[in-house]
Amino acid sequence: MAELPGQIKRMSGGIKQLLEQIFGFSRRCLFRIISMGPIPNHLAFIMDGNRRYAKKCGLEEGSGHKAGFSALMLMLQYCYELGIQYVTIYAFSIDNFRRQPEEVQSLMDLMLEKIKSLLEKESIVHQYGIRVYFIGNLALLNDQVRAAAEKVMNATAKNSRVVLLICIAYNSTDEILQAVKKSCINKYTYNIEASGSYKHEDTDSEIEAKDIENQEKKIQLVDIEENMQMSVAPNPDILIRSSGETRLSNFLLWQTGNSQLCFPAALWPEIGLRHLVWAILNFQRSHSYLEKRKKQL
Amino acid sequence: MLSLRVPTPTSFRRLHAGRSRLSRDCLISYSPSFVNRGVRLRVRSTKSEVVFTPTEEEEEEVTLPEELQPELMPKHVAIIMDGNGRWAKNQGLQPWDGHRAGVEALKEIVELSGRWGLQVLTVFAFSTDNWIRPRIEIDFLFSLFERSLKSEFQTLAKNNVRISIIGDSSKLPKTLLRLINEVEEATKNNTRFQLIVAVGYSGKYDVLQACRGIAQRVKDGEIDVDEIDEGLIEQELETNCTEFPYPDLLIRTSGELRVSNFLLWQLAYTELFFAQELWPDFGRSGYIEALMSFQQRQRRFGGRKS
Numbered sequence: 001m002a003e004l005p006g007q008i009k010r011m012s013g014g015i016k017q018l019l020e021q022i023f024g025f026s027r028r029c030l031f032r033i034i035s036m037g038p039i040p041n042h043l044a045f046i047m048d049g050n051r052r053y054a055k056k057c058g059l060e061e062g063s064g065h066k067a068g069f070s071a072l073m074l075m076l077q078y079c080y081e082l083g084i085q086y087v088t089i090y091a092f093s094i095d096n097f098r099r100q101p102e103e104v105q106s107l108m109d110l111m112l113e114k115i116k117s118l119l120e121k122e123s124i125v126h127q128y129g130i131r132v133y134f135i136g137n138l139a140l141l142n143d144q145v146r147a148a149a150e151k152v153m154n155a156t157a158k159n160s161r162v163v164l165l166i167c168i169a170y171n172s173t174d175e176i177l178q179a180v181k182k183s184c185i186n187k188y189t190y191n192i193e194a195s196g197s198y199k200h201e202d203t204d205s206e207i208e209a210k211d212i213e214n215q216e217k218k219i220q221l222v223d224i225e226e227n228m229q230m231s232v233a234p235n236p237d238i239l240i241r242s243s244g245e246t247r248l249s250n251f252l253l254w255q256t257g258n259s260q261l262c263f264p265a266a267l268w269p270e271i272g273l274r275h276l277v278w279a280i281l282n283f284q285r286s287h288s289y290l291e292k293r294k295k296q297l
Numbered sequence: 298m299l300s301l302r303v304p305t306p307t308s309f310r311r312l313h314a315g316r317s318r319l320s321r322d323c324l325i326s327y328s329p330s331f332v333n334r335g336v337r338l339r340v341r342s343t344k345s346e347v348v349f350t351p352t353e354e355e356e357e358e359v360t361l362p363e364e365l366q367p368e369l370m371p372k373h374v375a376i377i378m379d380g381n382g383r384w385a386k387n388q389g390l391q392p393w394d395g396h397r398a399g400v401e402a403l404k405e406i407v408e409l410s411g412r413w414g415l416q417v418l419t420v421f422a423f424s425t426d427n428w429i430r431p432r433i434e435i436d437f438l439f440s441l442f443e444r445s446l447k448s449e450f451q452t453l454a455k456n457n458v459r460i461s462i463i464g465d466s467s468k469l470p471k472t473l474l475r476l477i478n479e480v481e482e483a484t485k486n487n488t489r490f491q492l493i494v495a496v497g498y499s500g501k502y503d504v505l506q507a508c509r510g511i512a513q514r515v516k517d518g519e520i521d522v523d524e525i526d527e528g529l530i531e532q533e534l535e536t537n538c539t540e541f542p543y544p545d546l547l548i549r550t551s552g553e554l555r556v557s558n559f560l561l562w563q564l565a566y567t568e569l570f571f572a573q574e575l576w577p578d579f580g581r582s583g584y585i586e587a588l589m590s591f592q593q594r595q596r597r598f599g600g601r602k603s
Contacts, residue, residue, distance in 0.1 A: 095598060173527050173565055176504060181525050184512045188522070219509050221501060245594070248556075250565040257500060257558035261569070282554070 027273065031082050034277065037284040040237035042086035043079055044259070046251055047072060049243030049267030056267070062106050067269035069114055073124055078276055080128045080162050086233045088165040090251045094137060094174055108145055111168065115148045119155055129161035135229045136170030137178075165233055172253040179227035183219050186227075230255055238283050240275070242268040260286065361413050362585055369592040371545030373417040374410065375567070377559055378403065380551030380575030387575075393437045398577035400445050409584060411456060411490040417541050419493040421559045425465065425502055442496070443473050450480050457489035463535040464498030465506075491539050498535075500561025507533035536563055543567065546591045550576045550583070568594050 047068055054064030072089065079087050091111065097104060118125045118132065125132060134149040141149070149168070225231060235255045239248075244265035248256070262279040264271065361367055378399055385395030403420060410418045423438060446460075453460060462477045469477075510533040514520050520529070536542035544560065544567045552573045556564065570587045572579060 171565075173530075173562060176562065177525070177527055177530060180504075180508045180511065180530060181522060183508060184515050184525065185522055187512055188515055219505065219512055221505055224505060224508060246569040246571070247567060247596075248564060248569070253561050253565060254501065254504075257556060257561065259555065261554040261556070286553070 027078075028081070030277070034280060034284075035083065038287045039083050040280065040283050041084065042088070042234055042236045042238075043084050043279075044088040044090075044236040044239045044252055044256070045072075045075065046090045046239070046241035046249065047268040048241055048245055048249075050269060052243065053267040053269040061103070062110065064269065065107065065110055069110070071269045071271050075271060075276065076124055076128075076164065078273055080130075082276075082280075084162075086163045086165065086236075088135075088167060088230075088233065088236060088252070090170070090249075091166050091168045092136075092170070093167075093250065094140065094169055094171040095250065097140070097169075108142060112145050112148055115145065115152055118152050125152075125156060125159070125164075129159045130156060131159040131161075131163045132156045133163065133165045133232055134168055135165050135175075136168045137174055138169060140169040163233060165230070167251070171250045172248075173250055175229055176224075176254055178229070179224050182227040183223045186223065187219050225254075228254065235259065238262060238279050240264065240279055242266055242271050242275075258290065364585055364589050365413070366592055367414070370414055370588070371591055372415065373419065373539075373541040373544045373546075374415055375419040375421070375544035375547045375560055375564075376406065377421045377547070377549040377557065378576040379549055379553055381577060383551060384575040384577045392434055393441070395577065396438060396441055400441060402577050402579055404445075404449065405580060406584060407453075407458075407492055409581060411458060413588075415490065417491045417493060417539050417544075419495060419536075419544060419560070421495045421498070421557075423464070423496045423498070424557065424559065425497060425499040426558065428468070428497075439470055439473055443470075443476055446476055446480060450483075453492065454484050454487065457487045459484045459487040459491040461491060461493045461538040462496055463493055463503070463538070464496045465502055466497060468497060493536070493539065495559070499558045500556075500564075501558060503535050503560075504530070504562055506535070530562065534562060536560075546570060546587065548572060548584075548587045550574055550579050566596070566598050568596065 050064035050068040051061070052064070053059075053067060054061060057063075059067075076087060092107065096107070117123055120126075124130065132152050134153060138146050138149060145168075149166075230252065235257075236252060236259045238260045239252065239256050240262040241247075241249075242264055244263060246261075246263045252259075260279070260283045262275075262282065264275045264278070266272070266275060361370075381395035381399040382392045383395075384398060385392050388394070407418060422442065428435070450460070460480050462481060466474055466477070507530050511520070511525055511529060515522055515525075531537070531542065534542065543563050543565070546569075547556070547560070547564060547567045548570045549555075549557075550572045552571065554571055556569075560567075568591050570590055572583050572587060574580075574583050
């Protein structure tokens with residue numbers, strides 16, 4: 001009689017395992033069907049709604065973000081299983097520093113804990129061979145978080161299968177600003193060096209040659225783009241923002257000009273396979289038209 | 298004649314037009330046409346006429362639909378007018394008929410925007426990506442634009458509307474360029490409402506030209522590289538022609554869920570609305586729906602709504 005609870009526990013554990021295997025198998029079948037159409041190369045997520053989720057479920061403050069992290073791990077697993085090579089997530093915006101200090105601190109603590117956990121053997125990084133980038137104004141982070149982030153970037157630098165870009169202390173306008181600054185510095189330095197080699201008095205033909213050179217010295221689109229932190233990845237094919245808010249909130253403005261936008265109403269911890277599948281099906285619908293246009297351009 | 302100034306009671310906001318009799322020879326009529334400017338009441342009697350004009354603001358009547366709340370109206374709305382070609386195809390017409398219908402739809406939206414108290418309306422008329430369209434369609438688009446500008450210019454100028462054109466004008470026909478300069482010059486001091494038309498425009502192009510402008514200023518010694526900040530970039534963007542460069546709301550018609558490189562920097566915190574209708578079908582009801590959706594949004598700009 002005393003063995004009954006133990007037996008029930010073992011049985012329910014066994015059933016749970018079986019169900020997981022069945023779900024996993026069905027999911028892989030579904031992915032195989034979806035893969036018959038074009039699969040996006042790069043997916044970006046704005047993980048909105050953690051706090052609202054905590055409030056909705058009557059949990060304490062920090063639990064929403066913890067639930068959000070679990071949802072993120074699940075989504076990453078689905079993405080990499082499906083063969084999506086790049087995933088970018090909006091973890092923390094520069095604007096978020098304006099929140100209450102206690103919330104900012106608890107978010108920093110949570111991020112530090114999770115960043116460190118990425119280096120563990122059982123982590124998703126090792127499972128899928130992920131190369132991790134931290135994109136943003138890292139100087140704004142505290143020393144511990146920054147050091148942990150740099151450690152992860154170095155440790156995963158040799159991974160090449162798939163890529164995870166974590167935008168932390170990030171704003172698109174800040175990213176563009178830094179790229180603009182760098183472009184100005186590069187061109188300015190180049191101009192100073194180049195003008196040093198001009199003769200003191202220029203003849204007409206030399207002035208004409210100078211004009212042509214001046215044209216080339218003007219900053220081009222590629223100059224800005226190569227100085228963007230996100231230049232390590234191609235532009236996202238799909239941007240998904242959870243919680244139903246339809247805005248970009250200063251995320252990847254430069255890179256999402258032609259991305260498919262998705263705004264599922266689910267809060268981030270509630271995000272699931274069906275939302276991902278729906279986004280990809282919509283992407284596949286408009287893909288052929290967009291490819292045609294890309295070729296024309 | 299008596300004129301009384303009183304603050305607008307909130308209960309008046311849902312008044313419907315009507316008249317009631319105060320006494321045998323005294324009628325009161327009231328119009329529901331108001332914004333922040335208050336309510337116009339007219340009391341007429343056989344003996345005298347009394348007009349109430351409750352606020353200090355302009356006497357001009359503004360008709361806002363009752364679904365919309367005046368205090369939550371956006372200042373700057375941007376529109377991607379997508380779907381003319383598809384509309385024409387659905388009707389069995391040629392693409393240029395779709396563009397003509399699109400211009401009519403635009404006229405209606407411009408008029409509504411002015412009447413409903415918006416400050417700025419930006420419309421995406423022609424993108425840098427559109428240059429790949431057939432030459433005949435491009436030529437038609439520019440001649441349509443020229444004709445519409447010529448015909449509507451006087452009306453808009455009379456209504457104190459400022460017209461600005463943004464985008465790379467280097468590839469536009471010379472006649473159109475001349476007309477644009479004339480129109481911009483003639484309306485530059487108008488203050489009631491601003492219509493910005495983006496022609497040959499893309500968000501990346503705008504940031505690039507701002508970057509070049511800044512680089513030139515650095516080269517001329519006007520500013521130091523360390524002084525380059527977001528405010529400086531904002532000053533150099535082509536939307537510096539307005540006091541409100543950042544749209545509160547972006548509407549895209551035809552159901553496509555993309556921004557298509559329109560107003561990149563300026564869209565950082567813009568609320569996006571995607572309408573299913575094709576542009577020529579958008580009209581007043583679509584516009585009200587978009588504005589209602591905007592008014593229900595909670596905008597936090599990265600912070601928290603405590």
